[in-house]
Amino acid sequence: MPRIVGIDLGTTNSVLAVMEHGAPSVVRIDGQSVVPSVVGYGDGSPIAGRAARNRSALNPASTVRSVKRLMGRRRREATDEEAHLPYALVGEPDELVRIRIGDSSLTPSQVSAEVLRFIKSAGERVLGEPITDAVITVPAYFNDTQRQATKAAGRIAGLKVRRIVSEPTAAALAYGLDDPALDARVAVYDLGGGTFDVSILSIKDGVFEVLATNGNTRLGGDDFDTRIVEWALGEIRRQKGVTLSEDPVALQRLRIASEEAKCQLSSALSATIRLPFVGSPGSEPVNVELELTRDRFETLIADLVAATRRPCRKALSDAGLSPSDIDDVLLVGGSTRIPAVRQCVRDAFDQEPNTSINPDEAVALGAAIQAGILERAVENVLLLDVTPLSLGIETYGGVMSVLIPRNTTIPTSKSELFSTFVDDQTVVDIHVVQGERELVRDNRTLARFQLTGIPPMPKGVPQIDVAFDLDANGILNVRASERLSRQEVSVEVASSGDLTEEQVNRLVQESLAHAEEDVSQRMLIEARVEARGILDATWKALAQYGNLIDVGERDRIKHAAEALEDASESTDTHAIRDLIDKLNKETLHLADVMVAAVVRQELPRSGGEPPSASNPTGRVES
Amino acid sequence: MAATDYFELFDLPRSLLIDADTLQRRFHDLSRKFHPDLHEAAIPAIRARLERQSMVLNEAYRTLREPKSRLDYLIHLEIGADPSSAGSSVPLDLFDLVDQTHDLLAEAAAAQGALPDELRQRVTTLRDEVRAAQEARWTEIHRIAGEWDANEQSFAYAEVDADTYGQRRQNLLSQLRKLQSELPYIDRMMSNLSAVADGGSHDA
Numbered sequence: 001m002p003r004i005v006g007i008d009l010g011t012t013n014s015v016l017a018v019m020e021h022g023a024p025s026v027v028r029i030d031g032q033s034v035v036p037s038v039v040g041y042g043d044g045s046p047i048a049g050r051a052a053r054n055r056s057a058l059n060p061a062s063t064v065r066s067v068k069r070l071m072g073r074r075r076r077e078a079t080d081e082e083a084h085l086p087y088a089l090v091g092e093p094d095e096l097v098r099i100r101i102g103d104s105s106l107t108p109s110q111v112s113a114e115v116l117r118f119i120k121s122a123g124e125r126v127l128g129e130p131i132t133d134a135v136i137t138v139p140a141y142f143n144d145t146q147r148q149a150t151k152a153a154g155r156i157a158g159l160k161v162r163r164i165v166s167e168p169t170a171a172a173l174a175y176g177l178d179d180p181a182l183d184a185r186v187a188v189y190d191l192g193g194g195t196f197d198v199s200i201l202s203i204k205d206g207v208f209e210v211l212a213t214n215g216n217t218r219l220g221g222d223d224f225d226t227r228i229v230e231w232a233l234g235e236i237r238r239q240k241g242v243t244l245s246e247d248p249v250a251l252q253r254l255r256i257a258s259e260e261a262k263c264q265l266s267s268a269l270s271a272t273i274r275l276p277f278v279g280s281p282g283s284e285p286v287n288v289e290l291e292l293t294r295d296r297f298e299t300l301i302a303d304l305v306a307a308t309r310r311p312c313r314k315a316l317s318d319a320g321l322s323p324s325d326i327d328d329v330l331l332v333g334g335s336t337r338i339p340a341v342r343q344c345v346r347d348a349f350d351q352e353p354n355t356s357i358n359p360d361e362a363v364a365l366g367a368a369i370q371a372g373i374l375e376r377a378v379e380n381v382l383l384l385d386v387t388p389l390s391l392g393i394e395t396y397g398g399v400m401s402v403l404i405p406r407n408t409t410i411p412t413s414k415s416e417l418f419s420t421f422v423d424d425q426t427v428v429d430i431h432v433v434q435g436e437r438e439l440v441r442d443n444r445t446l447a448r449f450q451l452t453g454i455p456p457m458p459k460g461v462p463q464i465d466v467a468f469d470l471d472a473n474g475i476l477n478v479r480a481s482e483r484l485s486r487q488e489v490s491v492e493v494a495s496s497g498d499l500t501e502e503q504v505n506r507l508v509q510e511s512l513a514h515a516e517e518d519v520s521q522r523m524l525i526e527a528r529v530e531a532r533g534i535l536d537a538t539w540k541a542l543a544q545y546g547n548l549i550d551v552g553e554r555d556r557i558k559h560a561a562e563a564l565e566d567a568s569e570s571t572d573t574h575a576i577r578d579l580i581d582k583l584n585k586e587t588l589h590l591a592d593v594m595v596a597a598v599v600r601q602e603l604p605r606s607g608g609e610p611p612s613a614s615n616p617t618g619r620v621e622s
Numbered sequence: 623m624a625a626t627d628y629f630e631l632f633d634l635p636r637s638l639l640i641d642a643d644t645l646q647r648r649f650h651d652l653s654r655k656f657h658p659d660l661h662e663a664a665i666p667a668i669r670a671r672l673e674r675q676s677m678v679l680n681e682a683y684r685t686l687r688e689p690k691s692r693l694d695y696l697i698h699l700e701i702g703a704d705p706s707s708a709g710s711s712v713p714l715d716l717f718d719l720v721d722q723t724h725d726l727l728a729e730a731a732a733a734q735g736a737l738p739d740e741l742r743q744r745v746t747t748l749r750d751e752v753r754a755a756q757e758a759r760w761t762e763i764h765r766i767a768g769e770w771d772a773n774e775q776s777f778a779y780a781e782v783d784a785d786t787y788g789q790r791r792q793n794l795l796s797q798l799r800k801l802q803s804e805l806p807y808i809d810r811m812m813s814n815l816s817a818v819a820d821g822g823s824h825d826a
Contacts, residue, residue, distance in 0.1 A: 163659075204646065204650065205647065205650045207650040207653060207654075373659055373660070374659055374662045375662065376660075376662075376663070382650075382653060382654055382657055382659065382660065383659065384653060384657070384680075408680070408684065409680040409683070409684065410680070411658065411673050411676050411677045411680065412677050412680050412681060413674075413677040413678075413681070414681075469677070471658070471673060472657070472658045472659060472673065472676070533663060534665055534666070536663065537663055537664050537665045537668075538665055541664075541665060541668070583665075584665065584666050584667060587665050587667050587668075588667045590665075590667075591665060591667035591668040591670075591671055592667075592671065594668055595668060595671040595672060595675060598655055598656070598672070598675075
């Protein structure tokens with residue numbers, strides 16, 4: 001099976017990394033470690049990466065940059081963003097935003113998918129092996145919708161997204177991998193092109209435990225660029241009497257020049273913004289040459305930089321720590337090269353930050369490490385991540401009742417009893433929300449569904465059990481049931497990105513058709529790979545734990561496994577799928593027995609007695 | 623659905639005095655056993671069950687790590703009572719403090735705009751008083767926790783008979799229960815008074 005790769009899908013740049021002989025390494029594409037997260041739409045197929053960025057100044061309206069800032073956002077949440085974008089946004093205020101390109105409109109997931117597709121195919125050429133599975137990073141403070149939109153992007157690009165990992169957490173993995181004896185508390189300050197995260201982790205015994213995370217998904221280098229652009233527009237108007245803000249091409253050139261000036265100011269005390277022959281419609285072109293000093297720049301961005309202080313304080317207090325408890329502060333993201341930002345970190349954590357990790361590559365390297373953990377190529381390391389935002393349901397008066405508080409280690413499950421508000425209520429609306437505000441309307445809706453068929457009873461009598469299960473992937477399952485009538489309904493809050501499950505599937509099919517791949521062939525291969533994995537696991541389980549079940553059951557499992565072995569030689573995808581299901585069913589009880597053995601801390605090599613039914617700690621709750 | 627005893631899960635005695643390092647080490651060991659990331663290749667049914675076990679483990683760790691939730695949990699295990707069932711009337715020993723806080727907060731709410739220095743001073747003073755009450759409660763809980771452990775130990779070494787052991791236990795539990803019922807009031811007073819005392823800055 002090909003390796004799982006790690007991808008840092010950034011606002012400005014993206015990075016691909018893989019595990020190579022036990023160590024993570026960046027895959028250089030076109031000789032560069034970073035790929036610009038830019039997509040250009042023209043007459044032919046979309047182009048992505050450096051080529052797209054290079055032509056962006058000429059085709060601002062058909063070039064999409066910084067699409068990550070739009071991921072999982074509603075149209076009305078993107079209005080302040082829109083003013084600085086050279087392309088148009090469409091959609092109803094409460095719908096997820098779409099981007100207008102020519103006559104069509106695209107979702108942010110579709111645009112991101114182009115970046116991923118480019119990385120996938122370029123990476124395949126470099127590595128000389130197919131890329132099928134990936135761990136993709138997202139800002140720690142991304143909500144569920146934004147995470148789902150990222151997953152959808154991966155799927156559209158033909159990638160199986162094995163895990164979504166938070167960026168600062170990934171960076172911490174890259175920092176701590178080499179030292180198995182590390183015992184430290186670290187803060188990761190991650191200021192990228194479009195987002196800001198801060199995470200506090202405890203690293204001990206090879207376990208990376210996230211204690212708290214906070215951030216702002218709309219704060220980053222892009223905003224610094226915007227401040228320079230706004231300042232420059234004012235200067236140009238004052239000095240030359242020219243208004244450039246109406247000219248998309250001039251604006252795009254100014255934005256690129258501003259970004260370059262910003263980067264120069266990290267090492268130089270002054271930078272020049274040069275724009276030869278810019279003009280607005282109906283006026284003579286002018287030569288612009290502006291001097292921007294570091295002092296001036298720092299004044300322009302002072303409030304933005306200061307806005308990172310509060311999340312740092314909140315993360316520390318959520319972790320129950322003070323700055324002096326932090327052993328190391330890691331800097332991640334290109335914007336942490338800015339001296340004023342470093343000074344802010346120094347003030348926030350009362351210490352000199354650690355600059356030993358590469359701020360552009362650490363996240364991708366960490367994603368590759370998490371990929372390595374999943375395929376057991378990395379031993380002895382375990383990541384325990386948290387859910388960044390509280391999850392709950394709406395109760396009477398539009399108030400959010402929290403079931404899973406923010407910074408809870410995942411996987412986690414929580415249930416609570418609710419009741420009805422009026423007599424003879426037979427239907428209950430379950431409105432699942434995410435966020436930190438008290439009122440539901442200030443938070444984000446993840447799902448709405450109804451529990452019906454409640455027998456008429458006085459208000460307050462029905463016992464409605466609402467259970468939230470949040471798995472290690474951060475996917476939420478919500479179950480609601482009425483205890484007296486045993487009515488039950490459950491919903492997986494999974495496909496709430498910017499596309500429905502169906503739409504994603506169609507896009508995947510389309511992209512495969514474009515690539516002239518045989519869809520059915522691909523499905524057969526996937527089924528065979530899955531069968532192989534399950535068969536290996538089953539034979540291993542039988543060898544280790546077979547003595548814990550009776551002969552009849554062992555035989556039934558063997559039969560099912562052999563049937564699947566045979567079927568996977570054939571080309572009948574359906575039969576393989578059916579037999580996978582059958583084998584899964586046959587092994588349910590064995591799984592119980594094995595888990596009970598593990599829970600009782602009986603290692604298989606000790607032989608192990610059959611589990612006794614009276615041992616309560618051996619029971620697995622279900 | 624037999625609920626897991628969190629103390630048993632971590633192989634710890636049922637006590638309020640838990641060594642944080644030991645708890646963390648056992649949490650890490652058990653995480654390595656259960657965490658679904660380390661069982662990607664296992665059959666799906668096993669993964670699902672281990673994930674469930676991981677969920678219980680994380681909840682158990684969260685519960686035992688914090689002194690307050692540990693206290694609530696121990697009382698819940700022993701007498702099946704939840705903190706919310708502690709009754710709605712103000713605990714007698716706190717009556718004065720709750721009363722003063724109520725009046726002072728009302729006064730502060732009535733003062734429009736910036737708080738006069740004199741009033742802010744009184745709020746701060748009362749907050750210090752509440753904080754002292756809070757600390758006293760926790761010192762007391764700590765003392766009882768020590769007695770609890772000593773009682774368990776003497777019983778284990780057969781130094782006391784079952785009746786004496788049981789009576790001591792009941793006695794300690796009812797003391798804990800009283801303190802448990804007082805803590806939410808104190809916490810609420812603390813946060814309300816702090817909000818007013820630090821008013822103006824939104825970073826509280």
